Amino acid sequence: MDETVAEFFKRTILKIPMTEMMTILKAWDFLSEKQLQNVNFRQRKESLVQDLVLLCEKKRASVHDAALLDIVYTQFHRHRKVWDVFQMSKGPGEDIDLFDMEQFKSSFKKILQRALKNVMVSFRDAEENAVWIRIAWGTQYRKPNQYKPVYVVYYSQTPYAFTSSCPLRSNIPLLGQALTVASNHHKIVKMDLRSRYLDSLKAIVFKQYNQTFETYNSTTPLQEKSLELDIHMDSRIIHENRIEKERVQRVTQETFGDYSQPRLEFAQYKLETKFKSDFNGDILAERKEPLRCLIKFSSPHLLEALKSLAPAGIADAPLSPLLTCIPNKGMNYFKIKDK
């Protein structure tokens, strides 16, 4: 094993938190159970890493094995990346053909290698017919850089691919081309949808988010009842706006559903709309140009936060379609103009 590979191993293992070391190494499935048993996991991390690198060296591990370990690590820490979504489509009259994963992989790899010569592509099959792809970019003259890879998750036979943000913008068209050709599609577009939560992005584009409701359905009626009870707890307290409150609850439920929302952390709106005043007709009345605004919403769990606004009295019910359409349209980046 040459020095650069050893270094790559070392850096990859160093990234792994001690508490997850065993789980990740097992998932990697390169070192045998027995070999792992002989490693002292209670020593300092630096020494442990040294032991593991030695062990890999003994087993003649290659740079590809290291790349696979990096994929496993990334699968465990997928929330640390911001994921983009690409949507592909077939040309008119193109039929659904048989999909062969092996063929996808080889043609994907071939396209990238033909263009860049120095590029390293690794694949790891994942659950639900998905494949995780790791691309270490290089150029005609430069070896692949293992430390700025791009990860792509592709669900076979679907028109969607998820990619971690690409440090080399110039490589995006090539990546798109490789994806379309390998998956027998015709066109590819980057969607205005981005999140750290890969599973939520998947739920949004595959419209799976309302299917989780079965697990939540059983608990919601209970919560509702307790809310009702709360209101009528003491007959000496009378809620005058009960009907309005119930309407807000109902409308919110209709808009967002019973299920827990897919997780997004931001939404962005570029507004170019004319200012209209509620109070005073002459404010900016003569101005023809729109007001240029950029609105960014950010939250650890945006859709849940939005869902709570109307019941908290901070927003009207129903909330603006600009906000509620996010999961439906599969968008969280918008440009809004006057009609």
Place this chain on the structure above:
Amino acid sequence: MSVLRPLDKQPGLNTATILLVGTEDALLQQLADAMLKEDCASELKIHLARSLPLPSDVNRPRIDLIMFVVNLHSKYSLQNVEESLRHVDATFFLGKVGFLAMGAGQESHCSIHRNTVTKLANTYRSPLFFCDLEREGFRATVAQRLVRMLQICAGHVPGVSALNLLSLLRSSENPAPEDL
């Protein structure tokens, strides 16, 4: 959707009814709970509303006192109160209206100047109390005060009337509007 009038109904037997108006639902509820814990000879009724006018198709007892709750951290709550005030008959302001301004303790969160509410209360010739509804101890103090005021406004305290109380409060705590 009508204007609220103070004496358009017969009072209920030994009943004193307060109406709390404000956008902070949860805190109003807690304040109401705290009021009910107070020891009081009158039978209390507490109506909670986000805003006025009240729904008109409901039969409700005579309202003896209206408290408007402004959250100094939220301009929206002030605007809501200002809007609601238009649906109150002028005779209510003869001692049967009060203002609670909450959140003054957390100065760094304030988006409304204290003075704005002081002016509002003076405009309506009604008493203003600064309070902190988020802490239980303070809430209990406010609750106690409100219960006492309510009893007076409902006529359950011999010898003091709502207007009496108003004039007392004005001379001791708030400067007369002419001074401003």
Place this chain on the structure above:
Amino acid sequence: MDSYESTHQHIASSRLKDYFIGATPLQKRLESVRKQTSFVPTPPRRKIPQCSQLQEDNDPQKVAFLLHKQWTLYSLTPLYKFSYTNLKEYASLLSAFIAAEKQKGLAVEVGEDFNIKVTFSTLLGMKGTQRDPEAFLVQILSKSQLPSENREHKVLWTGWFCCIFGDSLLETVSEDFTCVPLFLANGAETNTAIVGTWFQKTFDCYFSPLAINAFNLSWMAAMWTACKMDQYMAATEFLWSVPCSPQSLDISYAIHPEDAKALWDSVHKTPGEVTQEEVDLFMDCLYSHFHRHFKIHLSATRLVRVSTSVASAHTDGKIKVSLNKSSYVIFPYCYIVFKMYGICIFHIEEAQWNANLRQ
């Protein structure tokens, strides 16, 4: 005997009179607090200062140095027996104090060569009126280890003290005290703490962090938006924190600076001054534009930060002037500094007023 009694009575009664009219500083102070409780303390309007004072006698290089840094604000009680003629002495005392703090337990001789240096200097012209005391600057510099290196000093920490339009505060301070109610620090917090301790020990004063509430943030936003600039460097941005649970939500609302200026001009009617009504209307316009699109009431949320091409301020008491050198030459930068620090001073007055009320 008679005459004795009468004098005695006379003294007593004059003392009593003093007591009532508030002759001593403390009483004056209480008196002014009382006055304020019955009068509206908010200036319903603020004059846009014509920046004569500052431009005339300030040292442009020093002021330039104060721009472009992020400052953490503190309010400060008046300094007892502070003298502008002793700045050199204070510098060596503070430097010894810092040295001692840094190697606690070891005795350090005053003036001993240590690898830091402290300087005190006045900031001429950084004041609102003639009555305001002069602002002064304190810096901690590192002495380079190598004598060959031109003795270049690297600035480790900077703090400055000022009073801009502190009229009503000055009124209540007796002559033994110097009133520089606003303290701004840039650098490691440990250094701020050490300097704070020294000032506290030496001048019997007290520092407290100065938060800027949403009310004052909107004033700053409005006034900065009002500044006409040849070239805008950044958007006018507001950051709101939405009080919703269990998930928190932040909303950033950035407006193209030219459009923000156009909106302000449309709202602004009184030349030469800015009124509370205008600030309110400006903010209400922003709220209503937002509500029209998203159906969210921003007025029910909390403004935590404003930033413009001119400056930015955060509710936790951090401010930064972002004018660059070329723009401050053409632009009366003092105008901004005035307004910002003026608001801070006003805020301190208010806070004192509130604190007195609570007592």
